[in-house]
Amino acid sequence: MTNTIGRAYADLRQQKAISLADAAGPILPATTLAAFEAGESPLGYGELRSVLGRIGARVADLATADADSGSWLDRWGYALDAYQRGELTTIPEIAGVPSQWHEVVVLVGRLAVVPPRERPALVTRWQKERLARIVMAPAIQGVFLHLIVFYTAHVLPNTIRRRLIQRLRDESRLVANAYLRIGSAAGALWALTEVELYLGNVQKGEELLNDLRRRLLTGDLYDRLAVRVLEVALAYQRQDTVTAEHLRYGVLAVLRLLGSSEETTRFRRHLDVIDRDLGGVDYAQ
Amino acid sequence: MLSDGNGLLLQHWWRTSGGRYAGTLSPQTDAMTVLHQLEEIPLTLQSYTIHQAPSLRGDSGDLLRLIARARLGVGVAERERLALGGRFVYAATGDIRGLILATLLHPVTDSTLQASDRTALVTYLQAQPRWTGFEFVVLRLVLGRIVTLEDVYLLWPQLTQAPSVSPRQARMRVPLQAAALLSVLRHAIASGDLPRAQQTQDALDSIPAALLDVQHLFWRRVGTAALLVARGGDDTHPGEALFVNLMDTSEFLQSPGLATALNVVWQASRQIALRHK
Numbered sequence: 001m002t003n004t005i006g007r008a009y010a011d012l013r014q015q016k017a018i019s020l021a022d023a024a025g026p027i028l029p030a031t032t033l034a035a036f037e038a039g040e041s042p043l044g045y046g047e048l049r050s051v052l053g054r055i056g057a058r059v060a061d062l063a064t065a066d067a068d069s070g071s072w073l074d075r076w077g078y079a080l081d082a083y084q085r086g087e088l089t090t091i092p093e094i095a096g097v098p099s100q101w102h103e104v105v106v107l108v109g110r111l112a113v114v115p116p117r118e119r120p121a122l123v124t125r126w127q128k129e130r131l132a133r134i135v136m137a138p139a140i141q142g143v144f145l146h147l148i149v150f151y152t153a154h155v156l157p158n159t160i161r162r163r164l165i166q167r168l169r170d171e172s173r174l175v176a177n178a179y180l181r182i183g184s185a186a187g188a189l190w191a192l193t194e195v196e197l198y199l200g201n202v203q204k205g206e207e208l209l210n211d212l213r214r215r216l217l218t219g220d221l222y223d224r225l226a227v228r229v230l231e232v233a234l235a236y237q238r239q240d241t242v243t244a245e246h247l248r249y250g251v252l253a254v255l256r257l258l259g260s261s262e263e264t265t266r267f268r269r270h271l272d273v274i275d276r277d278l279g280g281v282d283y284a285q
Numbered sequence: 286m287l288s289d290g291n292g293l294l295l296q297h298w299w300r301t302s303g304g305r306y307a308g309t310l311s312p313q314t315d316a317m318t319v320l321h322q323l324e325e326i327p328l329t330l331q332s333y334t335i336h337q338a339p340s341l342r343g344d345s346g347d348l349l350r351l352i353a354r355a356r357l358g359v360g361v362a363e364r365e366r367l368a369l370g371g372r373f374v375y376a377a378t379g380d381i382r383g384l385i386l387a388t389l390l391h392p393v394t395d396s397t398l399q400a401s402d403r404t405a406l407v408t409y410l411q412a413q414p415r416w417t418g419f420e421f422v423v424l425r426l427v428l429g430r431i432v433t434l435e436d437v438y439l440l441w442p443q444l445t446q447a448p449s450v451s452p453r454q455a456r457m458r459v460p461l462q463a464a465a466l467l468s469v470l471r472h473a474i475a476s477g478d479l480p481r482a483q484q485t486q487d488a489l490d491s492i493p494a495a496l497l498d499v500q501h502l503f504w505r506r507v508g509t510a511a512l513l514v515a516r517g518g519d520d521t522h523p524g525e526a527l528f529v530n531l532m533d534t535s536e537f538l539q540s541p542g543l544a545t546a547l548n549v550v551w552q553a554s555r556q557i558a559l560r561h562k
Binding site: 074075078082085087177178179213216218219220221222224225228250253254257258259260261262263 | 452453456457460494495497498499500502503506530531534537538539540542543546
């Protein structure tokens with residue numbers, strides 16, 4: 001994965017009308033700085049601080065730079081999350097995606113806008129094989145891996161899903177920030193659990209659900225709501241529509257009390273899909 | 286280069302901590318370890334952290350994670366050593382992260398050093414014109430330990446600064462701002478300081494719900510309920526009713542710890558109301 005924070009640095013440097021050679025100074029070759037700005041290679045933090053100092057800027061200035069700066073991965077995660085919350089009606093093209101990941105980013109974007117059951121039909125056999133290779137590659141980790149798994153879990157083969165579960169169980173539950181929740185290990189495990197429930201593997205699904213519950217901390221209210229959504233799917237698979245309806249009502253009542261229309265949109269959309277796919281009920285109409 | 290007051294205090298502290306380190310590592314060695322670790326810390330820049338995460342293997346990305354890991358994963362002696370290293374880094378380089386590391390890992394009991402730490406942290410936070418995220422986290426962590434509720438008045442402009450125009454950056458920064466404000470609110474309620482609590486609640490209420498995380502929305506509602514109950518009179522009934530709803534929510538979310546924490550705030554609010562009768 002390449003470092004595209006370089007774009008933000010380039011913006012700051014150009015705003016201050018400082019040449020590449022002057023910014024690089026004696027610290028590093030201008031070609032290295034150019035590669036960093038182009039997102040082709042990372043800089044160590046010490047070097048980054050030094051070249052920031054050369055243009056009279058601080059690390060914090062990068063964080064408050066233009067919204068288009070920051071890593072493509074961060075902007076991609078934000079766009080996917082904003083789509084779920086109804087803040088975006090389409091998933092925009094993400095600038096700065098490295099060429100080797102462009103296809104998978106476009107594919108995930110296509111899958112993200114359709115319900116899970118429709119996803120397998122949108123993926124070719126070749127794409128499934130490529131996805132499997134990507135998610136199993138040891139070098140592919142963190143937000144990038146989790147986002148791919150979140151949206152492609154329903155098209156991955158059983159063996160790959162099982163191996164992913166083993167791998168993700170040991171990962172940190174850290175969430176970098178609120179809009180990258182779906183890009184966390186917990187988000188990816190949530191999606192893998194949903195697949196088992198969709199496939200009617202109730203025992204496996206319940207086992208994974210218990211695993212998710214065990215990982216919850218007191219304050220993980222978002223994750224606790226997300227677990228309740230999976231319990232709706234489990235209830236439908238057990239033919240227990242009363243419990244499913246009770247849980248659905250509970251999730252939406254909590255969000256109403258908290259006053260978040262965006263989170264209500266996210267959870268209602270997901271509940272509507274589960275209700276339709278597994279319960280045969282169309283609340284959306 | 287230990288030229289400032291903190292350097293002298295540090296020397297004093299080093300002398301009083303005596304032979305504890307004799308024959309093992311020196312504080313200078315620890316300082317080098319800390320410096321080396323700090324060099325790897327992107328600090329405020331979350332996107333950089335995210336990018337770097339794969340090459341950093343797991344959670345070794347930033348200062349706060351380093352602190353969390355050190356707090357959980359090592360014994361008291363190791364924490365003290367890291368803290369002393371942090372103090373040396375701060376005294377020698379002025380890098381505030383060294384002091385933050387030290388104060389959070391091993392708060393001192395010496396009142397002169399405590400006062401010096403408090404001044405240094407408040408001065409640092411006050412000097413940052415626009416808080417990008419890290420400062421909110423630092424305030425939350427040191428509030429009540431080193432920095433007092435009174436100090437928060439000095440930091441109010443930064444603490445309540447409006448979010449960035451970029452929705453993405455606002456959603457990155459505002460939850461951290463909300464968490465810091467909620468921490469101030471909790472301290473204000475716990476100390477019965479209703480005007481400060483109300484001022485903080487007003488600041489929280491001015492943040493659009495869309496920018497807040499679910500847990501911050503929950504605790505913001507708790508703040509509303511707590512202030513209604515604490516004010517008493519006609520506000521008591523709606524406050525109590527809101528607490529009941531929030532308690533139902535914690536039950537639905539299957540979080541006994543949340544219910545316990547909620548109950549603490551509920552009882553504290555009732556106590557304030559009784560005192561103000």
